[in-house]
Amino acid sequence: MGRLVAIIAAVLVAVLLSSILIVNEGEKAIVSRFGKILKDEGVTRIYEPGLHIKLPMIDKIKFLDSRIQTMDGAADRFVTSEKKDLMVDSYVKWRIFDYEKYYLSTGGGIKATAESLLQRKINNDLRTEFGRRTIKEIVSGSRDELQQDALVNAAESAADLGIEVVDVRVKQINLPANVSSSIYQRMRAERTAVAKEHRAQGMEQSEIIRAKTDASVTIQIADAERKALEVKGEGDAQSAKIYADAYSKDAEFYSFLRSLEAYKASFADGSNVMILEPDSEFFKYMNSSQGK
Template sequence: MKPRSMLVLVLLLLVFMVGSKSVYIISETERAVLLRFGEIVNDDVSPGLHFKVPFVNVVRKFDGRLLTLDARPQSFLTLEKKRLVVDAFIKWRIQDVGKYYTATSGDEFRAGDVLLTRVENELRNQFGARTLNQVVSGEREELMDQVIQQLSQVAQDELGINVLDVRVKRVELPAEVSESVYQRMRTEREREARELRSRGKELAEGIRADADRQVTIVKANAYREAEETRGEGDASAANVYASAFSRDPEFYSFYRSLTAYKASFGGEGGDVLLLKPDSDFFKYLSKPTGP
């Protein structure tokens, strides 16, 4: 290759390198600052195609979208000195690019640490001014609004950041306190269960005793009615017997003697009965027609 051609090729390569270093593009989702030897010359470069002086100007790009930062779970004390573990998150966006770069050197992690410190301090102040019931349910929205209002102003002044939202994801008691609370709740439920069982047993005993009493009353009434009915039947039978036997006393005496003979001689035992032959017991055996 000729020296002239080589020189042209080198010049073209240098022009290409200088040109590539002179052109930069800022997208719609980015924010940027233009520096000259470390000094800000444009604190908010608009999106689009731009030119710069190579090796003199430097462009620093940052994410201009809405970002989410998870706060570390922290322990806060309420107004009544009850400790709570709070887990929150922050929604933020770069508002003043120049101030953001000056405060954090464009380091997103550094900005996050500073922002988390401010959030934790503000949450600690808000939780310390409220009771447990208020921070859990009663004034949650008001608490979040005050945190956002206070934090947004501080973040804009110090970091050039716009804090759009701060939300508490979880509020719970510490593990050692939660265990004691659960144990106390378990004990309370067991006590209520024992009371309900005792009350149920008492009601069951009352129902069972009332049922037994009613059974006894029913049996007694039935036995009384049976005895009255049996007495009435015996009386009626006695009247019938008396009426029938009064018509023929001799037949009644003969019938009674036959009944006595059957009872005496019809048994299976070997008992011995000693009577005089002329006893009244044998009067119908000795004289079948009667005396």
């Protein structure tokens, strides 16, 4: 008897525990019974965070995240108004606002299904906005306007999923790899051509500066040589004048000094041999008995 009571008590405890529904903070729950969602006067019953009672083994619980979600998918290709391809990487902030509609439209509240459907809608909205703009408009300042327009459109298109789109952001815009490569090659060729042009202009300017410098140096050297010749000529003229003045004052003394210089230059080296007549004019001062 005691054993039966224990079994019955255990069963009752198990039933009691299984009838308790705990909804955590940041979640909400939908209960379906016999395949139908529980409703109160036609409105889906949404279980808020806290403790609730359910029928064990009969009620099926689906917990739904009520917090803001971030959907960050892979980059997708979009076409601008000039028919140019762009690779756009974006993300979306969203949350559930109509839990019944969300539950029914996503196959029982499956998040992966919800994000797949939402991604298609967001891409379609972004594709529309990119198709209205040129690359210059997208890159040079209208991105905020593009994101705002995409947000408005996404909010409308996602409403039938029971989803509220909080924000749509474009993280990065790139050209496709093959287009980027061709553009890079073209830009490199253009920069190379500009560099060659600048280098040629630099060489031309260098030659001009070098030619001007060489001409200036040549002119300066010529002026210096001319001035040196003028100074030398003036010196020679003054020297000749001094000699002429000295000679005119005492011609005999000047002739005597010149003879002494000639004797010094001739007899300085003892190895010199001179063949002259004794009565030569060269020895006229050495042969004078008066010492004149």
